[in-house]
Amino acid sequence: MIGIVVVxxxxxxxxxxxxxxxxxxxADARPAIRVAAGLDETTFGTDATAxxxxxxxxxxxxxxxxxxxxxSAILSAEMALEFxxxxxxxxxxxxxxxxxxxxxxxxxxxxTGATLTEVAAEAxxxxxxxxxxxxxxxxxxxxxxxxxxxxxxxxxxxxxxxxVVVRNPHGLHARPAAALVSGLRGLDATVLLRNVTLGKGxxxxxxxxxxATLGLLPGHTLSATFSGPDADAARERFLGLAATDFxxxxxxxxDVPTPAEPGPSSTADPSRTGRQVVLAxxxxxxxxxxxxxxxxxxxxxxxxxxxxxxAAVAAHVTExxxxxxxxxxxFEAQEALLGDPYLADGLAADTxxxxxxxxxxxxxxAAVAADFDAxxxxxxxERGQDIRSLERQVLLALxxxxxxxxxxxxxxxxxxxxxxxxxxxxxxxxxxxxxxxTGGATGHGVIxxxxxxxxxxxGRSEAQGVAEGTLLGIDPGPGTLxxxxxxxxxxxxxxxxxxxxxxxxxxxxxxxxxxxTTEGRRVLVEANIASLADxxxxxxxxxxxxxxxxxxxxxxxxxxxxxxxxxxxxLVEIGKALGAPITVRTWDPGGDKPLAFLETxxxxxxxxxxxxxxxMRRYPDVFAEQLRGIVAAAxxxxxxxxxxxxxxxxxxxxxxxxxxxxxxxxPDPPSLEVGIMVxxxxxxxxxxxxxxxxDFASIGTNDLAQYTTAVDRGNGRVxxxxxxSSAIWALIFMTCTAFGDKPVAVCGDLASDPDLTATLVGLGxxxxxxxxxxxxxxxxxxxxx
Amino acid sequence: MGADKAGAWMxxxxxxxxxxxxxxxxxxxxxxxxxxxxxxxxxxKAVAALAAADFPDSGAFLKKAGMTLVSxxxxxxxxxxxxxxxxxxGAWPVEDSAEGIGVALxxxxxxxxxxxxxxxxxxxxxxxxxPALVAYDAAAGEGTQAALDAAAKACAEGRDxxxxxxxxxxxxxxxxxxxxxxxxxxxTSVTMxxxxxxxxxx
Numbered sequence: 001m002i003g004i005v006v007v008x009x010x011x012x013x014x015x016x017x018x019x020x021x022x023x024x025x026x027a028d029a030r031p032a033i034r035v036a037a038g039l040d041e042t043t044f045g046t047d048a049t050a051x052x053x054x055x056x057x058x059x060x061x062x063x064x065x066x067x068x069x070x071x072s073a074i075l076s077a078e079m080a081l082e083f084x085x086x087x088x089x090x091x092x093x094x095x096x097x098x099x100x101x102x103x104x105x106x107x108x109x110x111x112t113g114a115t116l117t118e119v120a121a122e123a124x125x126x127x128x129x130x131x132x133x134x135x136x137x138x139x140x141x142x143x144x145x146x147x148x149x150x151x152x153x154x155x156x157x158x159x160x161x162x163x164v165v166v167r168n169p170h171g172l173h174a175r176p177a178a179a180l181v182s183g184l185r186g187l188d189a190t191v192l193l194r195n196v197t198l199g200k201g202x203x204x205x206x207x208x209x210x211x212a213t214l215g216l217l218p219g220h221t222l223s224a225t226f227s228g229p230d231a232d233a234a235r236e237r238f239l240g241l242a243a244t245d246f247x248x249x250x251x252x253x254x255d256v257p258t259p260a261e262p263g264p265s266s267t268a269d270p271s272r273t274g275r276q277v278v279l280a281x282x283x284x285x286x287x288x289x290x291x292x293x294x295x296x297x298x299x300x301x302x303x304x305x306x307x308x309x310x311a312a313v314a315a316h317v318t319e320x321x322x323x324x325x326x327x328x329x330x331f332e333a334q335e336a337l338l339g340d341p342y343l344a345d346g347l348a349a350d351t352x353x354x355x356x357x358x359x360x361x362x363x364x365x366a367a368v369a370a371d372f373d374a375x376x377x378x379x380x381x382e383r384g385q386d387i388r389s390l391e392r393q394v395l396l397a398l399x400x401x402x403x404x405x406x407x408x409x410x411x412x413x414x415x416x417x418x419x420x421x422x423x424x425x426x427x428x429x430x431x432x433x434x435x436x437x438t439g440g441a442t443g444h445g446v447i448x449x450x451x452x453x454x455x456x457x458x459g460r461s462e463a464q465g466v467a468e469g470t471l472l473g474i475d476p477g478p479g480t481l482x483x484x485x486x487x488x489x490x491x492x493x494x495x496x497x498x499x500x501x502x503x504x505x506x507x508x509x510x511x512x513x514x515x516x517t518t519e520g521r522r523v524l525v526e527a528n529i530a531s532l533a534d535x536x537x538x539x540x541x542x543x544x545x546x547x548x549x550x551x552x553x554x555x556x557x558x559x560x561x562x563x564x565x566x567x568x569x570x571l572v573e574i575g576k577a578l579g580a581p582i583t584v585r586t587w588d589p590g591g592d593k594p595l596a597f598l599e600t601x602x603x604x605x606x607x608x609x610x611x612x613x614x615x616m617r618r619y620p621d622v623f624a625e626q627l628r629g630i631v632a633a634a635x636x637x638x639x640x641x642x643x644x645x646x647x648x649x650x651x652x653x654x655x656x657x658x659x660x661x662x663x664x665x666x667p668d669p670p671s672l673e674v675g676i677m678v679x680x681x682x683x684x685x686x687x688x689x690x691x692x693x694x695d696f697a698s699i700g701t702n703d704l705a706q707y708t709t710a711v712d713r714g715n716g717r718v719x720x721x722x723x724x725s726s727a728i729w730a731l732i733f734m735t736c737t738a739f740g741d742k743p744v745a746v747c748g749d750l751a752s753d754p755d756l757t758a759t760l761v762g763l764g765x766x767x768x769x770x771x772x773x774x775x776x777x778x779x780x781x782x783x784x785x
Numbered sequence: 786m787g788a789d790k791a792g793a794w795m796x797x798x799x800x801x802x803x804x805x806x807x808x809x810x811x812x813x814x815x816x817x818x819x820x821x822x823x824x825x826x827x828x829x830k831a832v833a834a835l836a837a838a839d840f841p842d843s844g845a846f847l848k849k850a851g852m853t854l855v856s857x858x859x860x861x862x863x864x865x866x867x868x869x870x871x872x873x874x875g876a877w878p879v880e881d882s883a884e885g886i887g888v889a890l891x892x893x894x895x896x897x898x899x900x901x902x903x904x905x906x907x908x909x910x911x912x913x914x915x916p917a918l919v920a921y922d923a924a925a926g927e928g929t930q931a932a933l934d935a936a937a938k939a940c941a942e943g944r945d946x947x948x949x950x951x952x953x954x955x956x957x958x959x960x961x962x963x964x965x966x967x968x969x970x971x972x973t974s975v976t977m978x979x980x981x982x983x984x985x986x987x
Contacts, residue, residue: 009859047855
């Protein structure tokens with residue numbers, strides 16, 4: 001027979017309830033019952049240790065049912081199970097039944113020798129008789145037990161939750177969050193958002209800061225509840241916004257900055273490749289705004305000053321948004337942050353309680369920035385700089401000044417972080433370069449500056465505390481920073497700058513000519529492409545084709561796998577824009593590039609997991625559909641196909657068999673060269689086994705270096721260990737040797753460095769696929785080999 | 786070694802609770818069952834009666850303090866504070882360090898969340914402790930004192946932020962909307978705990 005424990009805040013209540021229940025059955029048929037209630041006869045309370053003792057006392061192999069009243073009784077009972085023997089805990093059930101009704105039902109049922117499950121079910125149904133009698137329909141048996149505040153609470157007015165999966169490539173960071181907030185503005189509705197995946201929230205959808213700090217990353221489930229008069233309209237708008245990925249639909253590629261591969265630089269000046277060497281005095285900006293001389297007024301004064309300062313900054317940001325072109329979203333997000341009601345409420349509360357406006361701004365902005373800084377996603381974390389940028393602007397406005405415009409004499413700007421507003425205001429003719437002391441490579445400011453052809457070195461702590469006017473030199477190619485170089489070094493830098501400059505200009509004039517080595521060997525210099533914009537940029541830059549079309553980025557915004565026709569159309573568009581052959585890499589999901597339409601199940605070590613072709617073995621239909629799209633595109637433009645992350649020749653045999661089946665669907669199949677990516681050291685070491693299976697190889701030096709040196713390039717502490725060395729050269733040489741006359745390309749970052757061109761060509765590489773802005777420079781480098 | 790600092794922490798907290806017991810009970814009267822101050826005072830008196838010097842280390846002492854609260858507080862704060870201190874004690878660093886203490890406090894918060902199943906925004910002590918630990922971690926690089934000071938400040942802000950919230954956990958949740966407008970008693974007492982830590986642990 002099972003045992004029963006009664007937990008209540010009141011010992012008298014528990015004992016009386018037991019007395020009532022025991023009346024129902026004969027004394028010799030009663031189950032063992034213990035009371036764990038009250039701290040003593042008269043003190044209300046529950047005690048986990050007393051409950052544990054009671055459970056142990058009535059325990060048998062048949063199990064124990066715990067009935068309890070409310071509140072701490074539940075917590076204490078759960079805790080008690082951690083104190084008892086684990087074997088006992090396994091057979092204890094805590095019942096959600098109402099105490100008196102449940103206990104009576106339980107005692108009666110237990111006395112018949114029923115199992116724990118049967119007794120528990122009867123106890124939970126203990127309300128049925130009362131419900132039936134009173135005709136109450138809102139609490140069916142087994143539901144809505146008396147102690148369930150989530151459903152019983154009159155405070156639960158949120159309404160049902162609507163859930164969507166976040167598909168934005170960087171999650172709901174500041175820009176899409178701003179789109180969501182502004183999209184819901186003007187409605188009389190309370191919208192609460194939660195990150196279901198992480199269990200974070202709720203966050204008020206009126207606050208960009210709160211929404212962004214839910215840490216919603218791609219694949220996370222966002223749930224929203226709506227209440228208030230306009231709840232239905234709010235739900236409609238929310239779904240509409242979600243359907244367009246909160247304003248990022250279809251712009252995923254243009255909008256995704258990746259540190260390794262900045263987008264095309266829109267530079268009219270051919271020498272402005274973002275690689276130019278510059279030498280100029282330091283202009284130090286971004287030191288803390290000095291508010292020591294601020295003289296606070298009355299609370300009302302402070303409120304007014306704060307409002308004027310906000311209005312001034314908002315006007316400035318709005319102006320920037322209007323002229324920022326593709327980077328507009330960054331400033332729209334800042335506008336939304338300025339309108340954040342939580343920030344405004346906090347500031348109002350501070351000034352009302354006598355804080356000077358400057359203190360209030362520092363405190364409240366720091367709190368919001370800290371929320372971002374606490375996030376684990378590096379991309380989201382860097383959004384904290386947007387907040388600091390706004391804080392700075394508001395403080396300057398309060399001090400009655402604005403950011404001192406950088407002087408018109410040429411200089412290198414030294415800042416802690418490069419915020420977008422500053423970057424957008426830079427004149428490339430005077431600000432020759434930027435050095436950040438703490439910022440990372442994916443900040444908004446870096447993106448804006450790079451797109452304007454200004455070289456940026458990020459995270460250079462050695463520049464911290466450099467004095468205004470100190471001569472600085474930067475070479476963004478190898479990432480060299482010269483602090484106060486001596487006269488001889490200055491000459492070297494100037495020489496380097498001049499030659500780099502004339503090289504770029506000279507290279508541009510021959511950008512569209514083929515690149516032949518001094519021995520007359522043709523080396524194809526191609527563009528890496530992840531968007532139609534890249535293809536256009538590649539064509540302008542004189543690319544001989546594309547050695548890498550990154551399909552997983554091209555279609556990253558698709559939630560469901562794009563069908564063959566969609567893929568074919570996009571590839572044909574790219575092929576036509578480039579006007580030259582393209583090399584399409586099949587889906588390369590996993591690692592740092594999850595695909596929304598392929599499930600990833602949280603591998604412990606994704607970089608060594610089911611990446612690239614490995615994942616296709618699990619999703620053969622997705623793979624076949626992509627090959628259908630590639631084959632269809634190949635009927636209209638010249639296309640090659642290559643498989644990423646191959647390790648074993650069997651994988652290639654399998655992939656080719658799928659391709660053969662797809663080609664067999666056409667009565668007149670197009671010709672299609674097939675290649676492999678060499679990025680796993682094993683593939684290079686076994687290149688002689690792969691060579692007979694394919695038409696070409698393409699070396700992904702980023703991954704190859706990472707896997708060869710066991711270094712995560714994103715980890716600044718070890719990144720230097722992955723720099724090019726004889727280890728990589730040996731693997732490239734092995735591949736070239738094994739492939740003989742078959743083409744071997746390099747499409748990793750190494751290919752984009754003109755200083756390494758001679759080495760790569762010397763090892764036998766016949767194609768270099770590079771960032772579009774450096775096509776001309778690499779072609780020139782080939783001509784010198 | 787002993788448990789001197791942890792002992793001082795608990796003694797300071799016990800004094801705070803005792804001095805503010807009426808205020809805590811009064812807050813609880815408005816949105817709960819008017820026992821938070823008296824319950825915590827009873828429990829912390831029992832903790833203060835433990836001889837910290839008799840324990841081999843702070844971890845062991847804090848675990849015992851947690852167990853003591855479990856059997857003497859009576860209300861929901863018993864299992865919640867008890868879990869917190871037992872988890873903190875269990876994760877206490879061998880060598881005191883800002884990082885180690887942060888890890889221990891984080892373990893305590895996780896225990897509370899696991900026990901009470903509360904989320905940020907439910908108007909509970911979690912609303913004060915969560916930002917406190919975020920602030921702690923952010924300042925941990927500057928040492929234990931700086932981290933605890935930052936935590937205490939953020940904890941107090943979190944506590945203040947519970948006033949407009951509608952309770953979704955515990956007895957106060959029965960009041961629904963009527964629970965808005967009163968500062969949460971649990972968030973109030975847990976702020977005293979973190980403030981006591983800032984005065985004693987560094």
